[in-house]
Amino acid sequence: MAGKISESEVRHIGHLSRLDPSDEEVGRFSEQLSAILEYIEQLNEVDTTDVQPTAHALPVHNVLREDEPRPSLAPDQALANAPQRDGDFFAVPKVLDQDSGA
Amino acid sequence: MTLPTLTEIRDTIRSRTTGAREWMGYTLERIDALEPKLHALVSYDGDRAMEQARLADERIAAGQPVGPLAGVPLLIKDNLCTSFGRTTCASRILANFEAPYDAHVVERLHRAGAIIVGKTNLDEFAMGSSTENSAHGPTRNPWNLDHVPGGSSGGSAATVAAGVVAGSLGSDTGGSIRQPASFCGVVGLKPTYGRVSRYGLVAYGSSLDQIGPFARDVRDVALLLANIAGHDPRDSTCVKRPVPDYLAALDTPLAGMHIGVADEYFGEGLDPEVRAAIEAAIDVYRAAGARIVPVHLPHMKYAIACYYLIATAEASSNLARYDGVHYGHRTAKPRDYIDMYCASRQEGFGDEVKRRIMLGTYALSSGYYDAYYLKALKVRTLIRNDFEKAFKEADVIVGPASPVPAIRIGERINDPLAMYLMDIYTVSANLAGVPGVSVPCGFSSAGLPVGLQLMGPHFAEDRLLRIAHEYQLRTDWHTRVPPIALEMSGQ
Numbered sequence: 213m214a215g216k217i218s219e220s221e222v223r224h225i226g227h228l229s230r231l232d233p234s235d236e237e238v239g240r241f242s243e244q245l246s247a248i249l250e251y252i253e254q255l256n257e258v259d260t261t262d263v264q265p266t267a268h269a270l271p272v273h274n275v276l277r278e279d280e281p282r283p284s285l286a287p288d289q290a291l292a293n294a295p296q297r298d299g300d301f302f303a304v305p306k307v308l309d310q311d312s313g314a
Numbered sequence: 315m316t317l318p319t320l321t322e323i324r325d326t327i328r329s330r331t332t333g334a335r336e337w338m339g340y341t342l343e344r345i346d347a348l349e350p351k352l353h354a355l356v357s358y359d360g361d362r363a364m365e366q367a368r369l370a371d372e373r374i375a376a377g378q379p380v381g382p383l384a385g386v387p388l389l390i391k392d393n394l395c396t397s398f399g400r401t402t403c404a405s406r407i408l409a410n411f412e413a414p415y416d417a418h419v420v421e422r423l424h425r426a427g428a429i430i431v432g433k434t435n436l437d438e439f440a441m442g443s444s445t446e447n448s449a450h451g452p453t454r455n456p457w458n459l460d461h462v463p464g465g466s467s468g469g470s471a472a473t474v475a476a477g478v479v480a481g482s483l484g485s486d487t488g489g490s491i492r493q494p495a496s497f498c499g500v501v502g503l504k505p506t507y508g509r510v511s512r513y514g515l516v517a518y519g520s521s522l523d524q525i526g527p528f529a530r531d532v533r534d535v536a537l538l539l540a541n542i543a544g545h546d547p548r549d550s551t552c553v554k555r556p557v558p559d560y561l562a563a564l565d566t567p568l569a570g571m572h573i574g575v576a577d578e579y580f581g582e583g584l585d586p587e588v589r590a591a592i593e594a595a596i597d598v599y600r601a602a603g604a605r606i607v608p609v610h611l612p613h614m615k616y617a618i619a620c621y622y623l624i625a626t627a628e629a630s631s632n633l634a635r636y637d638g639v640h641y642g643h644r645t646a647k648p649r650d651y652i653d654m655y656c657a658s659r660q661e662g663f664g665d666e667v668k669r670r671i672m673l674g675t676y677a678l679s680s681g682y683y684d685a686y687y688l689k690a691l692k693v694r695t696l697i698r699n700d701f702e703k704a705f706k707e708a709d710v711i712v713g714p715a716s717p718v719p720a721i722r723i724g725e726r727i728n729d730p731l732a733m734y735l736m737d738i739y740t741v742s743a744n745l746a747g748v749p750g751v752s753v754p755c756g757f758s759s760a761g762l763p764v765g766l767q768l769m770g771p772h773f774a775e776d777r778l779l780r781i782a783h784e785y786q787l788r789t790d791w792h793t794r795v796p797p798i799a800l801e802m803s804g805q
Contacts (some may be wrong), residue, residue, distance in 0.1 A: 217676070229630065230637075230652075231668055232660040243737045245673055247731050253620040255689050258696065265691030266698055268521050268551070269507045269747025270772070275550040289414045292640030302639050305648050 216246040315800055316793050317477035320386060320534035327385040331375060332691040334385025334429070338367035341387040341431060344478045344504040351798060352476060354453045354469040357399050363387065366429045383541060384427030389482040391470050392433035393440055394525070395646045396420055397515040403516050404448035405438045407636050407643045407662025417514020418549065419483060419525050419542045426541040434469025434482060438664045439633065440490055440518045442466050443736050446727050447666040454723070455497060456796040457762055461720040464494030467528070471498040474528045478512040481529040481538050485515055488621050489715070489720025489740025492752040495528060496715035496765025499754045499794060500512045501535045501782070506772050507747035508553040510539075511546030518626035520551075522744040531792050532753065532783040536560035541774060555773060563776035564783045571604035571781060574708025578614040579739060587716045591756030591764040592714050593745060598788050599712070609704035609711060613696045614742055620697065621741035622734055623677050623690035629667075630674030634791045636662060669730060694745050701746040710781050712768050714739050715752035719762035749775050753782050754791040763791075 217225070222242045226233040233241060247275040287300045326332040342360045349355055370385035372406060390396075393403045395413035397420075402408045441748045445453040445468025453468040453469045456476040463472040467484025471494035474482050474678070484491045486504035495502025510525045518525065527538035532574040540561060575596060580589060600606055638644035638658030645661055647656035663671070677686040704711055717738055726733045743750040749772075752765035766785070770778035774804040786792050 216583035218380050221676075222672070225672045225676050226680065227656070229668075229671045230634070230655040230659050231671065232567075232656040233668070237665075237668070241669060241672060244427070244669060244730050246677070248673060248734070249676075251731055252623060252686070255616055255619050255623075255686075255693055258613065258616055258689075258693050260689065260696070263692040265688060266695040267691060269698060269745070270551070270553065272508065272551060275353070277547060285414055292414065293411055295638060295642070295644035302337065304639055305651050305654055307651050310781065 216249040217242055315795060316555050317530065317795055317799065318480060319531060319714055320480040320529055320537055323480055325368065328374065334367035334370040335364065337385065338387055338429065338514060338573050344476070344617050344656055348476050348478055348798065351459060352454050352472050354435055354463070354472040354478070355389070356402055356404060356433045356435050356450055356469070359399060360431070361464060363429050363431040370427060370429070374703040381425060382537070383423065386481070386731050387431050387479050388423060388428050388444070389432055389470060389473050390420065390430055391436050391467050391484045393485060393516040394420060394483065395516065396430065396433070399433065401433070401516070402449070403439045404436045404450055405662065405664065405667070406449045407659070409449070409643065411641055413514070415514065415784060418511035418546045420514065431479065434467070434473060436464035436469060439516065440466040440485055440487055440721055441629070441666050441670050443489070443493060443733050444721065444727070445469065445494070446723065447664055449664060452723055455720050456682070456798050457499065458720070458760070459798070460722055461762060462497065462723055464497030464716070464720060466490040466795045468494050470528050471495055471500055471502060472711060474530060475501045475796060477795065481527060481534055483525060483527055483542070485523055485525050486744065487519045489737045490742050491526045491528065492715045492740050492750055492765070493737065493789050496767070497720040497763065499763030499791070499796070500528055500530050500536065501532055501751065501753050502526065503535050503539060503751040503775070503779070505543065505775055506537060506742060506749045508551050509749070509773065509775065510542050511549040511552040513546055513548040519628040521628060522625055522633060532579030532779055532786050533561070533564055535751070536779050539694070553569060558776040560776055560779055563780050566780065568784055571599065571602070571784070572607050572614070572708045573599045573604045574607050574609040574704055574711040576609045576611045576614070576704065576711055576713065578611045579713030583717050583735070584714065584800070585740070585758070587758045588714050588717065588719065588764050592712070592766060595755040595766045596712060596787065598785060602784060602788060607708045609708050610730050611704060611742070612698040613693060613700050616693050617697055617742040617745060618734055618738055619727060620693045621737070621745060622673070622691045623686050624694065624745070626670040626674030627687050628674070630671045630678060633667070633671055638708060666730070697742055698746040701742070701748055703797050709777055710768045710770045712766060715765035715767035716740070719758040719764060743769050748762065748772055749778055751778060751782050753785055754788070755785070756791060
């Protein structure tokens with residue numbers, strides 16, 4: 213029986229989430245997430261006409277400070293946990309395909 | 315036999331009756347003896363801790379001024395950044411992460427003179443209710459090693475219950491302090507959202523996360539709260555508001571207590587033994603002269619659904635930072651840069667974290683945003699309004715912290731929804747931002763602890779702790795010690 217989230221939707225959400233779920237995970241997550249979403253459906257019983265959303269429990273808005281320079285991490289500290297570094301830069305695999313002509 | 319409290323340890327160090335080094339030796343011995351059974355620590359550094367204890371003893375001997383926690387050994391949850399050791403969040407993705415700075419609460423504890431001995435186990439990124447979702451393996455409940463300690467701050471609760479330390483810190487996004495406190499028979503406080511700076515707490519659900527203390531009695535919890543609460547400009551949600559004297563509040567006379575009791579906290583799924591323990595606790599307050607006031611929280615039944623949409627939506631955004639670029643795990647041979655993200659995250663995150671990221675991504679994705687995420691934010695308003703109304707009638711609302719005592723290891727791990735439903739009594743305090751504390755109030759027939767939860771209005775921790783303290787003045791559940799803690803030589 214197809215649940216609320218089909219296997220192809222799990223693959224799609226997985227990609228949006230920058231995950232790469234295995235076939236086994238796709239099957240399991242589809243079942244589990246469907247059960248969770250079915251439970252969540254009960255929110256539809258609640259009348260929320262004219263109710264404002266609460267993004268944050270306290271009425272704190274627009275906390276401002278002076279825009280003053282402050283000390284920050286030195287390059288060596290900031291790069292200390294980098295999986296791959298090249299001098300003072302974070303190194304990543306090539307972004308553009310060499311054949312794309314870009 | 316009782317275990318030493320934080321206050322006793324602090325006082326004997328100060329008076330030089332027992333040195334900080336002796337207490338540290340005691341702590342390290344307990345780690346050696348108990349850690350193989352409990353598996354509650356992710357990392358610790360005994361040499362570093364002992365060196366700091368030596369310095370504390372020196373300062374005290376020389377008559378130099380010291381902080382209110384000088385020389386006291388503490389443990390903190392491994393999702394709090396420390397500039398020493400690793401901060402793993404019990405995740406493979408941060409297995410080797412060394413934070414370049416200290417969390418605000420770590421700075422505060424250092425300033426108070428406390429010694430952070432090590433970091434405690436948790437559900438990966440604080441996502442879970444059992445500490446089974448840890449890349450380091452599960453922590454065990456000191457009252458029964460076949461049972462979970464609760465979660466996500468399971469290691470912080472278990473170490474305090476077993477007397478490894480007298481105090482620890484955890485974090486609570488949907489019950490992650492109060493529920494393990496309840497499962498392990500210790501006191502655990504989630505402060506008001508905004509009371510304690512979240513700077514350096516690895517983010518899970520930013521509008522819900524709050525750091526708080528564990529200890530075996532309310533006085534020690536008040537002592538720890540006093541040393542972590544207060545404004546910090548580095549967390550823009552941390553309020554500028556005076557911090558009451560929590561310790562002094564405990565010794566003030568208590569008159570005109572109004573104890574709120576909501577039917578919604580005694581619903582379907584509540585274990586009869588837990589119910590009996592909570593009803594007995596309410597009788598203790600009644601006998602103390604409190605007025606028991608019926609209150610109503612009509613939207614409480616929607617709290618789990620609401621919470622698991624909001625928390626996962628925030629998590630999906632917060633955990634986008636683990637990209638294999640700046641820090642954390644990167645896959646060995648990525649095909650291209652998209653594959654680097656996907657494979658690194660796929661290899662680095664555990665099941666529960668993946669489920670929550672995907673659920674949150676789904677709730678925020680186009681076509682579903684209004685139906686799920688926005689709807690949940692509106693229901694959150696109604697839940698918050700329920701509490702506001704209830705606190706017009708009552709000083710605190712009492713009920714169970716968890717519908718069941720500690721479950722067995724493995725019991726619900728393959729049924730995430732069943733695991734989520736265990737959070738029924740704790741998530742609403744996070745949605746409303748109000749403080750909540752769990753105090754030990756009895757045992758099941760199987761010998762597992764039961765926790766009484768008390769919740770109060772925003773920033774009323776002083777009165778909340780005062781009322782919780784009153785319970786401990788009239789009962790001795792908090793002095794019970796798990797047998798495993800007594801098996802140590804020479805006890």
